[in-house]
Amino acid sequence: MVYAENVDNSQKVVERSQSHSKKKKIVVLGTGWAGTSFLKDMDISSYDVEVVSPRNYFAFTPLLPSVTCGTVEARSVVEPVRNIIKKRNGEIQFWEAECLKIDPENHKVICRSIVENLVGENDFSLEYDHLVVAVGAQVNTFDTPGVMEHCHFLKEVEDAQKIRRTVIDCFEKAVLPGLSEEERRTDLHFVIVGGGPTGVEFAAELHDFIHEDLVQLYPSVKDLVKITVIQSGDHILNTFDERISCFAESKFQRDGIEVLTGCRVVSVSEHSVNMKVKSTGEYVIVPHGMVVWSTGVGTRPFVRDFMEQVGQGKRWILATDEWLRVKGCPDVYAIGDCATVDQRKIMEDILTIFEAADTDHSGTLTIEEFQDVLEDIIIRYPQVELYLKSKHLFEVTELFKDSEGNEREEVDIEGFKSALSHVDSQMKSLPATAQVAAQQGSYLASCFNRWEKCNTNPEGPRVFGSAGRHAFLPFTYRHLGQFAPLGGSKAAAELPGDWISMGRSTQWLWYSVYAR
Amino acid sequence: MVYAENVDNSQKVVERSQSHSKKKKIVVLGTGWAGTSFLKDMDISSYDVEVVSPRNYFAFTPLLPSVTCGTVEARSVVEPVRNIIKKRNGEIQFWEAECLKIDPENHKVICRSIVENLVGENDFSLEYDHLVVAVGAQVNTFDTPGVMEHCHFLKEVEDAQKIRRTVIDCFEKAVLPGLSEEERRTDLHFVIVGGGPTGVEFAAELHDFIHEDLVQLYPSVKDLVKITVIQSGDHILNTFDERISCFAESKFQRDGIEVLTGCRVVSVSEHSVNMKVKSTGEYVIVPHGMVVWSTGVGTRPFVRDFMEQVGQGKRWILATDEWLRVKGCPDVYAIGDCATVDQRKIMEDILTIFEAADTDHSGTLTIEEFQDVLEDIIIRYPQVELYLKSKHLFEVTELFKDSEGNEREEVDIEGFKSALSHVDSQMKSLPATAQVAAQQGSYLASCFNRWEKCNTNPEGPRVFGSAGRHAFLPFTYRHLGQFAPLGGSKAAAELPGDWISMGRSTQWLWYSVYAR
Structure with a gap:
């Protein structure tokens, strides 16, 4: 019970900062939606802020499926982190490095440069007063054999570019002399594992790319192309309203995109996907030219190590309280896909x-x-x-x-x-989406910006176990809707207020939900 | 002497085509300047044309140095080969593959798909009546140890993108905590080996990229950056008019780009270039963060093998006659950087x-x-x-x-x-430039297009050894000038008619020499 209402702890930190004349130091790990949103909103007059990330750019991930098919240029979806922090008057320092270890006892992070072949030490450590962990999730293969080796992913900009190249390679190979029709069909079978918004959007973009562009360049094989979406649940887009899910499935059926629901992939090899049909228990071998794995989120190894250190070793994913403080380690904050808010019962x-x-x-x-x-x-x-x-x-x-x-x-x-x-x-856990991450980054920045004010005049709810109030209101998520382009000019969108728009896409209008 | 005036041979080929009703088959290897220019000009009504190239796009190579620094988007400098041949009514077939071997005796080429992880046979062979070798040159390291492992090149679009990424990595590494000033200087020392137009243009683009963009993002290390051009000759741009060479050297001096002339690189390691100063015989170790190797052209292994087969084993580079026919194998043509025209004395x-x-x-x-x-x-x-x-x-x-x-x-x-x-x-040998390659492709297409007409009414000079005339005029190169952007808005251009323009660049106007 001590932790849940740890107002004492926050007050102690304030005192520490008052007794020192120098600014407190915030180290941010990660430059995805959560980290970037935090940096954009931080008032750096009262803090020294340092950022560590292996990527010196922020990627507008909702557009990644469009990059795979060339609808959008890779460069248009990234923004250099140094441009973002430059706007903050050079008061934010950026290190292009991976975090290797969090040492909460000594308030330190150990980092390693991702550039390996240049002179000078690669490892360094940074001390922090507050640590913001915003490193996102990594791909979760659910330990399925062959996924790491043979699948493509849709996490990074490089992934999207590689997918584009691979799709074209499949066509180039399929038109070569000396292949049987079956071999050509296999090389032109594109399999997407995971029927969530990313997988569905990619399937739709790929369909358009193939049927609007590629079949004109490779007319001889146009009837041999197939796209299949494998979904373990009963419907694709099952986090959306049911009407959207139905709309997407019937649109895919008209387009000839096969949707296999209720199927679990048990292994992936170079040329085939092995899956189990849940209802019958039967195993089916699906030959493929390319597989895109778009399902699940996993915890990075150094985050797992940190979880062990703070007594969260038995959890699947790092947990914070409603103020986004890591449970068991309240001077470390975690935002975005790397953590989940553990709402108190x-x-x-x-x-x-x-x-x-x-x-x-x-x-x-x-x-x-x-x-x-x-x-x-x-x-x-x-x-x-x-x-x-x-x-x-x-x-x-x-x-x-x-x-x-x-x-x-x-x-x-x-x-x-x-x-x-x-x-x-x-109680509902929040989805692992860009919107949640961005709002958490923004919320946390606003807490830091109003630290002294809110610790003097708390704005949060009363602390039932003791006197006084919480300094801040807990984080709340404002749902701005979800969006899944379905190819062509169609899109399925679930907008706030239960208003559902289906049909002609206002994709760019939608993206304005993210852009600020 | 038989070969030099082989009109007989050409006539035999014409007869062969007359006795068969089907079209003769031309196989083209390569989709660079020479191959693409040939394809664009070929009249495909009288020939079946097949193209083999490991790259399914044509790259506008004069813009590659600009891609390295982001002045121009990678996508803007490439044109898909299938788009080019689509314009030719689908009568040209393209295979994305490497040529492994030319078999002139059986009129065959053996090819291998560059896509390795898809089902179906990778190797195939194509028969030809005429073969056009337009595979370009490969980088020539002059067997200098360490060049392949540690240098960047400016041949392919991917090279340019990798260079861009590496330059930024050098800055990211140099700003990390824990490096000595000397280490930072080393990581920020960019060395270009070769003072020809490509190396000089790259040095100038890099200088602008660093001083206009990067120093604002990495202000703490801006005084530690250095660019050095190493040239074995006495001047950079020594194939240009002397005034251009002087202009470029003084411009570089003002910009702080160091030019080391009369130096030969003897080896390259991960962090240093070892060079010999020709005048003194002294060896100098130059520490670096990145080296771009931009000197010399080399022969591809399968072209070397072909040279052995046709009795050119002792030559450095494949030789053709003035009609671009390979010496010793006149039904094979070679155009562009992979060959040289051996002008008869x-x-x-x-x-x-x-x-x-x-x-x-x-x-x-x-x-x-x-x-x-x-x-x-x-x-x-x-x-x-x-x-x-x-x-x-x-x-x-x-x-x-x-x-x-x-x-x-x-x-x-x-x-x-x-x-x-x-x-x-x-007698002058032609430079290995895009202009020469493009003109050769165009010339050869025009010969094929007028094959029957010119074999009936020869347009070429008289054959001194026998009666009759050559069917075609020999290839002649029309010099349209050379161009070397020098950073900022400066450029040095040598235009036809000995008119030299120095100063404000009309770069885009210049590129119109290539565009058609």
Whole structure:
């Protein structure tokens, strides 16, 4: 319980900074959506900021599938990090290096330059007062044999360029003299594993690229081309609204893109994908010319090592609290795909809340007493509001009704527990998307920028276990919609407010959600 | 002597095509300047044309130095071969493959697909009636140790992109914590070996890239950067007019680009260049962050093998006659940097010429008799005209003057020999440039396009050894000038007619010499 409400810790750091005249030092690891958004919003007048990343550019990842097919130039989707930090008056330092190890005990990170063949030491260490881990996820192969060796990925700009080259190679090989028709069909079979937005967008872009451009250059093999999407779930785009998923599937069917749902890939070799059909248990060998693996996110080794050090060794993914502080190590923050926000359950704190709300220590809560703490509860446990909405409850008093639906004036602790017992079922983990990452970077920068102010005049909810309030409001995600271009001028978009647009794409308008 | 005037051979080929109803097949190896220019000009109504090249695009190589520094996008300098041949109504077939071997005896080439990891046979062979070898040169390291391993080159589009990335890596490494100033200087020392147009243009582009863009991103190391050009000759740009060479050297001096002339590189290692100063015999070690090797052209292994087969094993570079036919194998043509035109010496044929000109068999030539054959001589031996110009002679009669300067009415064979004895000193081999290659491709296409017509009504000079004329005029090179951008808006250009432009660059105007 000590950690969950670690206001003390934050206050200690403030004190430390006050006792030193020099600026506190923030080290940021990573220059993806989360890191870049953090850097763009940081007010560097009160901090020394240093950035470590193996990539000296920020990539506009939603456009990567378009790079694979040449719709968009690689250069148009990247922005040099040094251009971004130059705008910050040169107060941010950038090191092109990988992080090898986080040493939380000594407040240090060990880094290694990615340039290996030049003179001078490659390894160096940086000290930090605050560390922001924004290194993203790595590809998750789920230890499937052959994936690393034989699949393409859609994570980096180089990946996209390599895919483009490989698609053309497949056509060049398929038109050569001396191949059988079956061999040509195999070389022209493009398999995408994973039916999420990235995989679906890539399949659609590839279809257009082939049918608008390539078949004119390689007319002799145009009838031998095939695109297949393999999805382990029952539908592609299954994180979207069901109407979008159906729309995408029927669009793909019309386009001749095969969708194999309910299939799990068990291994990939140079020329074939071996998959298991879940419903029948049958194994199927799918010959291919190219496989793009677009499913799952994995944890980088140095992040895993850090998790061991801070007592998160048994977790799959690094966990933070709602203020994006790493659990077990609150001077380290983690944002973007490398971490997940571990929302606290209201039932864990139910007794503390009850005691704090029961101001007259009567052992029961009146509706008035409950209403007094409700705002703080809703801020601290956003699942409460989701629960009320999901039950179409407009008045908190309705929670106070007993099992027969009768209103009650007050409840005891057992009645309070049972009133809130289903609330935690509405907890949702955030998706690993660019939007979440960017908003987290921005949120964290705003906390640092208002550090002193908010530690003097806290803006967060009350701390139920003790006196005082949290310095900051917890991070909340504002959903701006999702988007999946489906080839041609079609797109499926889920926009905020449950408004769904299908049909003619306003792709560029959509991208403005990201651009700032 | 049989080969030099092999009209018979050409006529035989024509007969073969007449006795068959199907079109003759031309196989073209290579899609550089020579091959592409040939393809663009070929009239495919009378030939089946097949192209083999490991690159399915044509690169506008004069712009490669600009790609290294991002002045020009890589995509803007390439044109897909399939786009080029698509314009030819799909009658040209393209195979993305390397030539492994030419088998002139069986009129076959053995090829291998460059795509290695797809199903289907990689090797195939193609038969030809005519073979056009246009594979360019490969880098010539002069067997200098370490060049292949540690140098960059400026031959391919990928090379240019890799150089760009390496330059930035050098800066990224040089700004890291923990390097000594000497180490930073080494990492930021860019060495160019070769002071020809490509090396000089690259040095100038690099200087601008560094001083206009990079120093703003890496201000802390801007005073540690150095660019050095190492040239074995006494001047850079020594194939240009001397004024251009001086202009370039003084421009480089003002820009702080060091030019080391009279130095021969003896080895290159990961972090240093070892060179010998010719004048003193001293060896100097030059530490570097990156070396670009931009000197010399070399012969590809399969071309060397072909040279052995056709009796050219002792030559450095494949030789053709003035009609671009490979010496010793006249149904194979070679154009561009992979070959050189071996201009026939007039003194080799002096007796044949004398006998042909001496129409009254008097044993002496009158001025009139000489004038009758002069036009054919000038076409067949272009060095004659160059010689006359170099001696400021306007009248052929002046050649007939004796050693005391007295005019003679007629000369015997010895007099004829001595009159022409210095002519061959004016023979010049053509430079290995894009312009020469493009003109050769175009010339050869025009010969094939007019094959029947010119074999019926020959347009070439008379065959002195026998009756009849050559079917075609020999290839002649029309010099359109040379160009070397020198950074900023400066450029040095040598234009036809000895007009030299120095100063503000009209770079894009210049490139129009190549574009068609």
